[in-house]
Amino acid sequence: MNKISEEERQRILESSPVGTFALMAAVVGSMVIGWLFLYFGVFIPRGIIN
Amino acid sequence: MNDAAERKLALSHLWVAFIAFIVACFMGEYQVLERSGLIPALDSPTVYFASVSTHGVLMGFVLTTFFIMGFGYYTATTSLKVPVWNNTLAWSGFWISLLGTVMAAIPLLTGNASVLYTFYLPIQAHVAFYFGATLLIVGSWIWCGIMVVMFKQWKQANPKQPVPLAMFATTANALLWLWTSAGVAVEVLFQAIPLALGWIDTVDAGLARTLFAWTLHPIVYFWLIPAYTAFYVFVPKQAGGFLFSDEAARGAFIVLAVFSLPIGFHHLYMDPEQAKGWKLLHGIGTFVVSIPTLVTGFTVIASLEIAGRLRGGKGLFGWIGSLPWSNSMVLSAILSLLMLILGGFGGIINASYAMNAMIHNTAWVPGHFHLIFAGTTVIMYFAIAYYLWPMLVQKPLFSNSMALIQLWTWFIGMGILTTPWHVLGLLGQPRRISSVVYNTLLTLAWKPYELAMIFGGLILLGSACLFIYNLAKTQLNPAPTEAFTQQIEYAESIHPVKELPEYLNDFKLWNRVIAVLMLISFGVPILQFFFMNTFGSPGWGY
Numbered sequence: 001m002n003k004i005s006e007e008e009r010q011r012i013l014e015s016s017p018v019g020t021f022a023l024m025a026a027v028v029g030s031m032v033i034g035w036l037f038l039y040f041g042v043f044i045p046r047g048i049i050n
Numbered sequence: 051m052n053d054a055a056e057r058k059l060a061l062s063h064l065w066v067a068f069i070a071f072i073v074a075c076f077m078g079e080y081q082v083l084e085r086s087g088l089i090p091a092l093d094s095p096t097v098y099f100a101s102v103s104t105h106g107v108l109m110g111f112v113l114t115t116f117f118i119m120g121f122g123y124y125t126a127t128t129s130l131k132v133p134v135w136n137n138t139l140a141w142s143g144f145w146i147s148l149l150g151t152v153m154a155a156i157p158l159l160t161g162n163a164s165v166l167y168t169f170y171l172p173i174q175a176h177v178a179f180y181f182g183a184t185l186l187i188v189g190s191w192i193w194c195g196i197m198v199v200m201f202k203q204w205k206q207a208n209p210k211q212p213v214p215l216a217m218f219a220t221t222a223n224a225l226l227w228l229w230t231s232a233g234v235a236v237e238v239l240f241q242a243i244p245l246a247l248g249w250i251d252t253v254d255a256g257l258a259r260t261l262f263a264w265t266l267h268p269i270v271y272f273w274l275i276p277a278y279t280a281f282y283v284f285v286p287k288q289a290g291g292f293l294f295s296d297e298a299a300r301g302a303f304i305v306l307a308v309f310s311l312p313i314g315f316h317h318l319y320m321d322p323e324q325a326k327g328w329k330l331l332h333g334i335g336t337f338v339v340s341i342p343t344l345v346t347g348f349t350v351i352a353s354l355e356i357a358g359r360l361r362g363g364k365g366l367f368g369w370i371g372s373l374p375w376s377n378s379m380v381l382s383a384i385l386s387l388l389m390l391i392l393g394g395f396g397g398i399i400n401a402s403y404a405m406n407a408m409i410h411n412t413a414w415v416p417g418h419f420h421l422i423f424a425g426t427t428v429i430m431y432f433a434i435a436y437y438l439w440p441m442l443v444q445k446p447l448f449s450n451s452m453a454l455i456q457l458w459t460w461f462i463g464m465g466i467l468t469t470p471w472h473v474l475g476l477l478g479q480p481r482r483i484s485s486v487v488y489n490t491l492l493t494l495a496w497k498p499y500e501l502a503m504i505f506g507g508l509i510l511l512g513s514a515c516l517f518i519y520n521l522a523k524t525q526l527n528p529a530p531t532e533a534f535t536q537q538i539e540y541a542e543s544i545h546p547v548k549e550l551p552e553y554l555n556d557f558k559l560w561n562r563v564i565a566v567l568m569l570i571s572f573g574v575p576i577l578q579f580f581f582m583n584t585f586g587s588p589g590w591g592y
Contacts, residue, residue, distance in 0.1 A: 004362065012359045013544055017294065017352035019366050024348055031395050038399060042476065043408050 056127040056134050061442045062144060063120025064435065066151070067113045068518060071428075074108035075514040077101045079507040082467075086500040087485055098484035099164040106167025107158060109424070111186060112151050114273045117431055118227075119143070119193040121276050122220045124438060126197060128538045129214040129283075130204045135196055143192030150185025153178050166482065168266070169242065171258035177246035180238050187231050197224035205556070212550045215299055216283040216540055222303040223275040225557055229311055229564055230272055233264025256323025257579040263314035264572060267336075271310040273423060275303070277430035281350045281383055284437060286541035288379040291357025294349045296543040300554045302342040302349070307557075308564055309338045312571035319406045328575050329403065335571070336401040343394060347387060354383070356544070378453045382433030385461040386426045393421035396472060411482075414475025417468045424510075425464040432457060432517055437538075439524050444534040448523035452516055459513040466506030470499035 004012075081101055084092045127134050134140055156178060157163035163175035169183075201221040205213060213221075237258050244250045282299040286292055293299065315332035318324055358369025374380050396418035399405055409415065436453050440446050447453065475481075479496050486493045553559050 004360065009360060012356060013292070015359075017355045019355045019369055020348060020352040022366055023351055024344070027347070027391055028344075031391075031398065034395055035398060035402070038408075039402075039405060043405050046408065049407055 053127055053133070055137055056123060057442045057444075059134065059137065059140055059144070060120040060124040060438070063116045063123070064438075064442075066144075066148060067116035067120065067431075068435070068521065070108040070112035070116070070151070072514055072518050074105045074113070075511050077105040077108075079504075079511045081105065082500070082503045082507045085484060086497070086504060088501070088504070093485055095484040096161055096164070099166070100158065100161040102482070103164045103166050104155070104158040107154060107183075110167045110269075110273075111183070113428075113431075115147060115186060115190050118223065118272065118276055119147070119190060121434060121438075122193060122197055122224070124442070124538075125216045125220050125279070126200050129216040129540060130200060132200070132204065135200045135203065139192060140196055143189040143196070145189075146192070147186045147189025150182045150187075150189060152182070153185060154182025157182075168262060170255070170262065171237075171241060171245065171253050172255050174246060175242075177243060180242045180246055184235070184238055184243075187235060190227065190231070194224040194228050197221050210549060212296075212547045212555055214540065215293075215296055216279060218300055218555070219275060219279040219282065219303050221557065222307045223272060223279075225561065226268060226275070226307045226310065227272045229307075229568070230265050230268040233261045233314075237261035254579055256321070257576070259318060259321060260323065260572075260575055260579070263317050264311075265314070266317050267314040268310040270419075270422065271306050271339075273427050275306065276434065277386060277427045278302070278306070278346050280379070280430050280434050280437075281346060281386075283540045284379050284434070285350060285383040286353035286357060287539050288377050288437075289354055289357035289373055291353055291360050292544045293541045294352035294356065294544060296545075296547045297550070297554060298345055298349045300550070302345045304554070304557075304560055305342040305345075306339070308560055308567065309335060309342075311564055312567040313339060315571075315575075316401050316406070319403060320410045323579075324575055328571070332571060333401060333403045337398075340394070340398065343390070347390070350383065350387065353541070354380070376450070376454060378436045378450065378457060379433045381454060381457050382429050382436075385457060386429045386433075389421055389425035389429070389461070389464065393418060393426055396421065409475050411480060412475035413479040413481050414472050415481050417471030417475060420471065421464065421468045425461075425468070429457060429460055429464075432460065435517075435521060439521055440534070441536055441538055443525045445524055445527055445529060446534070446536075448520050448527060452520050456513050456516040456520065459509050459516070463506050463509030463513055467503050467510060468506075470502045470506075474499050 080092070081098065083089060084094070084098050084101075087093065123134050123140060126132075154163070157176035158179065163169075163179035165173045165175045165179070169175060169179075197220055201213065201217060204217070205211075241253045241258050241261075245253050282293060286294075313332045313335035315324055315329045316336045319329055319333075354373060355369050358372040361369075361372040361374070363369030363372030373384070375384075396414070399409060400415070400418060432453075436447060436450075474496055477495060477499075478492060486496070
């Protein structure tokens with residue numbers, strides 16, 4: 001584990017979690033794409049339920 | 051504080067939970083083998099359905115309830131720093147639940163309760179099964195009562211102080227379980243037991259399914275909340291950082307408790323006994339419950355990001371590599387979140403009113419709930435056990451390397467088991483079948499996926515054995531020559547909370563909100579059974 005200065009430590013604790021925002025955006029985006037794929041790519045082409 | 055009594059109490063609960071778990075794992079592997087038809091000598095619908103029912107009850111009711119009680123007692127005593135209130139009562143809850151488990155196990159194992167873990171009426175089990183299930187729940191209600199009393203006593207002794215987050219989450223789960231279990235309790239007491247005793251000849255299956263739907267969704271959150279608790283109160287500290295937001299965590303637990311309850315009708319989308327408007331209302335509520343899960347995902351990942359950066363990680367994603375991957379709690383959390391993403395996606399498909407028709411009652415559904423329960427949830431039960439076991443038995447963990455191998459194999463095995471399961475659902479394989487007695491191009495296309503599932507199940511079984519072996523060796527090893535001093539460590543928030551508004555520190559308001567929401571979402575749907583003609587099967591069957 002790298003040693004960091006007290007200033008660096010404070011900066012990290014006060015900074016926004018940009019990596020988390022990016023990961024969450026990727027996850028939510030993938031889910032939306034996956035949902036659209038299943039809806040338009042699998043569900044709708046199967047036609048009406050009979 | 052000498053917590054020997056609490057350690058013994060927690061350890062006893064956890065051992066019952068994990069013994070149930072390992073027995074159920076062997077059954078699970080038998081079931082994928084039987085279903086594949088690979089070994090003709092195994093073909094037996096009678097044995098298969100007895101096994102599936104036992105597997106479901108052991109995993110869904112016994113593992114979870116005992117684990118949650120044991121973990122809850124230890125969390126309460128260590129976070130509040132007080133002894134468990136009324137130790138005698140706690141033990142009576144343990145023995146009542148254990149008696150119920152044994153009573154239910156006898157008809158299950160003898161094929162007299164092959165009603166699956168949902169025991170939907172009018173499929174009927176031996177009355178001992180229903181009495182056993184009732185006792186298991188009654189024992190857990192004692193736990194709920196003790197948690198609520200400890201919560202209230204601490205608040206009275208520490209006015210205006212924020213209740214420790216771990217205890218806040220545990221109490222949220224206890225209240226959630228009291229609300230959750232009411233539906234199935236009414237069904238069992240007023241329908242299943244009278245039917246099994248021959249006091250009534252018929253039951254209204256629609257009413258029974260509606261009451262079970264009351265329980266069926268929030269029970270998942272009852273199982274999941276200990277995993278979320280560990281995410282918030284253990285993972286940040288174990289990763290070397292801080293909890294991103296204490297308030298967000300409390301908000302997530304409140305929304306989980308409130309909104310997981312009035313949404314059970316997404317299990318009844320294809321049922322005829324409820325109108326589509328009610329189903330749509332519950333369907334919308336189901337999507338609301340995804341919010342606390344997203345909040346949890348964000349808060350936990352943000353906490354990990356802070357820890358990774360404090361450990362020297364740079365760049366947008368460089369902090370991920372800096373995390374202590376050899377820490378079993380951190381590794382479990384990461385693997386659990388990965389499975390939560392995949393399982394959560396499957397859940398969104400289930401909850402989508404139209405698309406539900408595509409996967410309803412198909413193999414997709416057990417694929418989904420194995421990923422969420424056996425994957426996301428149970429891997430965190432492992433992590434909690436690895437973390438607490440040394441403190442409970444006052445000896446160091448037998449092997450951390452073995453724990454890491456066990457967690458990775460559980461994750462890999464779960465992926466190999468559940469991915470084909472989802473695909474089989476999309477290919478049209480029904481769930482709850484013991485075998486396929488005809489060969490068509492469709493059913494032949496299922497074979498490769500079933501073979502993959504056998505392999506995945508074998509990896510999981512090996513992983514489960516490693517888990518039990520590690521815990522048993524830890525406990526049975528000779529005591530260390532030096533005093534064991536490890537203490538439980540709860541994560542601190544970046545901005546520690548000094549005071550909180552009452553709605554983030556108590557459940558009085560939220561209990562009222564739940565009551566109103568339950569009245570809205572279940573009032574008319576249940577009452578209708580007493581006012582409409584149900585074609586010869588009156589409400590309670592009398």
